Amino acid sequence: MAMDLLRFATAGSVDDGKSTLIGRLLFDSKSIFTDQLESVEKTSQDKGHGYVDLSLLTDGLRSEREQGITIDVAYRYFATPNRKFIIADTPGHVQYTRNMVTGASTADLGLVLVDARHGLTEQSRRHAVLLSLLRVPHLVLCINKMDLVDYSQEVYNKISAEFTAFATKLNIPDLEVIPISALQGDNVVTRSTSMDWYSGPTLIHHLEHVHVASDRDLVDVRLPVQYVIRPKSDDHHDYRGYAGQVAGGVLKPGDEVMVLPSGMTSKIAGIDLFDKEIPEAFPPMSVTVRLEDDVDVSRGDMISRVKNAPEPSQDIDAMICWMTNAPLRPRQKLAIKHTSNSARALIKDIQYRLDVNSLHRDLETKELGLNEIGRVQLRTTKPLLCDPYSKNRTTGSFILIDEATGVTVGAGMIND
Amino acid sequence: MTATHADYRLSQLDQLEAESIHIFREAAAEFEKPVLMFSGGKDSIVMLRLAEKAFFPAKIPFPVLQIDNGLDFPEVAETRDRWVQRLGVRLVIASIDDAIARGIVVDDGKTSRNRLQTPTLLNAIEENGFTAAFGGGRRDEEKARAKERVYSHRDEFGQWDPKMQRPELWSLYNGRLHEGEHMRIFPISNWTELDIWDYIGREGIEIPQVYFAHQRRVFERDGMLLTETPLNPLREGEVVTERTVRYRTCGDMTLTGCVESTASTIPEIIEEVAAARVTERGATRGDDRFSEAAMEDRKKEGYF
Numbered sequence: 001m002a003m004d005l006l007r008f009a010t011a012g013s014v015d016d017g018k019s020t021l022i023g024r025l026l027f028d029s030k031s032i033f034t035d036q037l038e039s040v041e042k043t044s045q046d047k048g049h050g051y052v053d054l055s056l057l058t059d060g061l062r063s064e065r066e067q068g069i070t071i072d073v074a075y076r077y078f079a080t081p082n083r084k085f086i087i088a089d090t091p092g093h094v095q096y097t098r099n100m101v102t103g104a105s106t107a108d109l110g111l112v113l114v115d116a117r118h119g120l121t122e123q124s125r126r127h128a129v130l131l132s133l134l135r136v137p138h139l140v141l142c143i144n145k146m147d148l149v150d151y152s153q154e155v156y157n158k159i160s161a162e163f164t165a166f167a168t169k170l171n172i173p174d175l176e177v178i179p180i181s182a183l184q185g186d187n188v189v190t191r192s193t194s195m196d197w198y199s200g201p202t203l204i205h206h207l208e209h210v211h212v213a214s215d216r217d218l219v220d221v222r223l224p225v226q227y228v229i230r231p232k233s234d235d236h237h238d239y240r241g242y243a244g245q246v247a248g249g250v251l252k253p254g255d256e257v258m259v260l261p262s263g264m265t266s267k268i269a270g271i272d273l274f275d276k277e278i279p280e281a282f283p284p285m286s287v288t289v290r291l292e293d294d295v296d297v298s299r300g301d302m303i304s305r306v307k308n309a310p311e312p313s314q315d316i317d318a319m320i321c322w323m324t325n326a327p328l329r330p331r332q333k334l335a336i337k338h339t340s341n342s343a344r345a346l347i348k349d350i351q352y353r354l355d356v357n358s359l360h361r362d363l364e365t366k367e368l369g370l371n372e373i374g375r376v377q378l379r380t381t382k383p384l385l386c387d388p389y390s391k392n393r394t395t396g397s398f399i400l401i402d403e404a405t406g407v408t409v410g411a412g413m414i415n416d
Numbered sequence: 417m418t419a420t421h422a423d424y425r426l427s428q429l430d431q432l433e434a435e436s437i438h439i440f441r442e443a444a445a446e447f448e449k450p451v452l453m454f455s456g457g458k459d460s461i462v463m464l465r466l467a468e469k470a471f472f473p474a475k476i477p478f479p480v481l482q483i484d485n486g487l488d489f490p491e492v493a494e495t496r497d498r499w500v501q502r503l504g505v506r507l508v509i510a511s512i513d514d515a516i517a518r519g520i521v522v523d524d525g526k527t528s529r530n531r532l533q534t535p536t537l538l539n540a541i542e543e544n545g546f547t548a549a550f551g552g553g554r555r556d557e558e559k560a561r562a563k564e565r566v567y568s569h570r571d572e573f574g575q576w577d578p579k580m581q582r583p584e585l586w587s588l589y590n591g592r593l594h595e596g597e598h599m600r601i602f603p604i605s606n607w608t609e610l611d612i613w614d615y616i617g618r619e620g621i622e623i624p625q626v627y628f629a630h631q632r633r634v635f636e637r638d639g640m641l642l643t644e645t646p647l648n649p650l651r652e653g654e655v656v657t658e659r660t661v662r663y664r665t666c667g668d669m670t671l672t673g674c675v676e677s678t679a680s681t682i683p684e685i686i687e688e689v690a691a692a693r694v695t696e697r698g699a700t701r702g703d704d705r706f707s708e709a710a711m712e713d714r715k716k717e718g719y720f
Contacts, residue, residue: 002427072563072581077556077608084428086606098583105585213425227441231474239473245438245587250424274469282424286437286470299445323583337588340442399588406569406592408582 003079006212009088009103009136011127012113017144021113021182022076022089025204028189031078073103083208097130097356097371098323101411104134105397108212111140116149116179119159122357125166129356132170133319133373133413135393137215139167140176140206147181151194169359171390174210178203216283221249221257222310222387222395223281223303224339229288241272241288242297244340247394248387249305251281251289259295260302260385261312266293283394300341302385302395310395312383316345318412319354319389320376322368324402328376328410329367336412338384338398345400348377375415389413429615433466436603438587439566440470440550443601444477446591447548450601451508451541454480456488456496457666458623459552462612463604464499465621467550479506481549483537485529486513487647487668495624510540530668534717538574541598548591548599556608566605572596576716609664610689617682626663629680633658640673664689 012018025031076087088103090096104110110131114124124141131139141163149155160177167175178187179198186192189204201209229241251257255268271281272288281287289303297303302310322328328347336345352361353374361375368374389396400410426434443450452467454460467476480500500507512529515521515536523532541549555562565581567589582590591599604612616623633644635654642648644656648670661674662685679685 002429004425005428005431072578074559074562075555075606076562077606079608079610084608084611102583102585106587216424218424226438227445227471229471229474233473233475236473243441243470245434272472274472284431284434285426286434286441288472335592337590340445394586397586397588399585399590401590401592406590406594408584408590411583411585 003082003084004213005084005086006109006207006210007086007088007107008109008111008207009090009100009107009131010111010113011090011100011103011131012123016113016115017182018089018113021142021144021180021188022087024182024185024188025085025087026076026078028185029078029080029204031076073099080204080208085207097126097321097373100127100130101134101321101323104131104136105393105411107131107134107136108215109138109140109207109210110136111142113142113144114159114163116143116145116152116155116159119155120162120166124163126356128163128167128170128172129359132167132172133356135171135389135413138174138176138210138212139172140178140203142182142203143177143179144182146179146186146192146195147184151179151186151192153195153197156195156198176200176206176210178206217248217392218250218282219248220308220387220392221251221255221303221305222247222392223251223287223289224341224385224395225297225299225301225303226340228298239290240294241290242301242303243286243288244303245286246281246283247339248283248392249308251287251303252279253277256306257291257303258306258309259291259297260304260309261383262296262301264293264295265306266291266295268292300339302339310385310387312385314380314383315348316378316380316384316386316398316412317415318376318378318398319373319415320368320400320413321373321411322370322409323411324407324409325370327367327369328374333403334409335401335403336378336380336384336398337401338386339395341384343384344381344403345378346380348379351375351377376412378412386414388416390416429611429618432604432607432611433469433615435587435606436463436466437470439589439601439603440467442589443548443550443567443591443599443603444471447599449544449546450478450548450550451544451546452476452478452480452505452550453537453552454482454496454500454507455552455666456482456492456499456624457552458612458616458627459554459604461495461499461621461623462607462615463550463552464503465615465619466603468503476503476505479508481508481510481537481540481544481546483533483540484509484511484513485533485668486511487529487670489624489626489663489666489669491626492624492666495622498622508540508544510536512536515539528668528671530671534574541574542596546598547593548601550601550603552604553600553602554607554609554612555605564602564605566602567591568600568602569593570598570600574598574717576600578716610686613682613686613689617686624666626666626674627685629660629662629678629684631658632661632674634661634674641675642671642673643669645669 074089090099090103112127156179180187187202225242227243269290269292332347352363353365387395396414398412521535565584634641635656662677679688
């Protein structure tokens with residue numbers, strides 16, 4: 001069986017022991033190299049720290065080390081014999097929501113850390129809300145520092161029950177609560193000998209076995225066309241292929257398909273992956289599809305099924321996370337990028353601002369500030385081929401770009 | 417028979433490949449004048465292979481750029497030329513010697529050629545009007561790279577500002593540029609050293625011979641094993657011995673160290689890399705050793 005891949009996002013601040021946990025995962029899976037460890041040991045010593053500060057492993061930039069904070073999402077890699085892991089490590093201090101949303105956007109699993117001594121905090125609830133908003137299908141709550149509460153089952157049960165109750169208000173299809181001590185190594189990679197009452201998996205066992213293949217939509221065919229391949233050479237004179245990454249469904253030669261927004265129909269003549277014809281394509285494969293008829297298809301179009309196609313629409317209702325200092329206001333015009341399509345968008349209305357701590361909807365505010373999330377109505381210059389984000393994270397998401405600065409200022413998730 | 421989800425699983429290498437191909441197609445569609453920075457090292461060869469796959473059966477729709485520092489391993493240059501010829505891509509060469517002769521960069525005799533690559537590269541990008549340059553950087557290589565975007569925006573001086581990076585969500589890449597700016601694009605950001613080797617093995621692609629164990633006359637400097645070459649005169653006390661070595665990275669011959677190894681096939685290399693306890697840059701890159709932030713500083717100036 002070939003190795004597969006799990007992308008997960010970690011949330012929490014240094015105080016929760018997040019860096020120690022990541023350090024332990026990397027260290028126990030032999031993903032920290034001696035030169036990296038030596039450099040961290042030397043820096044810890046130079047700074048007069050009493051212990052090896054594993055957070056130095058993850059703080060990559062000079063200004064971060066100088067200020068002792070993490071500025072940006074950092075990506076880390078480790079592997080066990082069956083799975084490769086990509087961690088999007090998001091900092092707890094500055095630009096919190098923006099970074100967390102960025103890290104969670106590509107994650108299959110979200111890992112939230114709480115300190116067993118303090119239980120759930122406003123921050124841990126916020127982490128869960130953001131992971132749910134971004135539709136990260138699997139969530140793991142790690143109750144850390146169990147060693148400091150005498151490995152108490154009571155503490156575990158209390159926090160677990162409280163979090164489970166809170167999670168019912170959110171969209172979290174799969175939740176696992178694991179008692180750990182990142183510092184002592186309990187239930188991270190090796191099973192704890194101090195918590196006989198816990199019969200669930202260790203963290204690494206869960207990360208290795210959580211089933212993510214079924215998270216992909218294999219029913220609703222969606223192929224956003226990125227690039228039209230026309231070789232213009234004698235060998236491939238008539239070749240015309242539509243290249244893209246499958247965002248949903250399974251495509252097979254002979255399937256009847258519809259091209260949007262034109263609505264023209266044809267049949268799949270063949271699917272190419274480099275120099276081979278393949279019998280079927282499914283997400284997240286990058287393939288090239290040939291059609292039987294000479295229909296007009298270009299970048300930004302979508303190949304889907306005749307009776308199952310996204311609705312072309314210029315009016316979009318979405319949750320938007322705002323990521324820049326100047327607030328988002330009605331009547332503002334922005335560039336929008338959705339799949340392989342670009343257009344301009346006008347902010348028609350800001351319906352409410354969501355308080356990510358209380359889930360309260362503030363209907364009074366008519367603007368979104370930095371790191372705020374709200375429900376927004378937009379009108380686009382041309383129809384976009386949208387699905388609800390809850391159905392498809394690729395065709396249901398978009399980014400907003402400031403046309404003057406070129407900076408990405410918002411992330412959008414299309415509502416049902 | 418109804419298919420189950422278990423039938424529709426992609427291995428991690430296939431997922432990485434699909435992501436990289438997506439990035440190549442996206443950039444080729446959105447940028448007016450992209451170029452691929454091609455050193456002939458293993459990472460840039462894997463990049464070229466992915467680009468070949470992304471546009472097949474059409475040719476790669478952009479040229480490749482080589483920075484000639486005059487200090488490349490001859491084997492690397494030969495492999496590079498064969499790849500360029502086989503794929504029929506246009507090769508743009510920017511040479512440091514030429515840049516020095518034209519007064520674009522100043523060789524003060526103290527600065528390493530590695531450092532002179534940056535202004536040479538930036539000048540080549542500007543002169544050719546390239547708006548995007550694909551690079552083979554990987555996030556597992558170094559901690560400044562771990563925080564860099566796939567689309568890494570460069571201002572009109574070619575500088576990287578780590579604190580002002582654009583958020584990058586889902587697989588939606590923002591390629592907006594102002595006049596004079598360009599984008600560095602890293603299609604293999606999420607690959608690790610081991611992934612690169614697994615892929616080279618799986619695809620059976622040609623890489624320079626220096627990656628495999630061979631006999632070489634070497635000497636020790638700053639804890640690294642460097643090759644004997646007239647380009648790198650021996651200092652006092654340095655002694656040349658013949659050893660069985662291979663290279664984990666291929667950079668400037670005078671600064672890139674080799675490791676003692678008997679790994680002469682791809683499976684042996686994979687086994688060695690999997691067991692390695694030192695990062696490839698830590699082990700063999702003199703250019704990263706000047707300070708803890710050596711890579712960060714060079715990146716800010718516009719290095720690869």
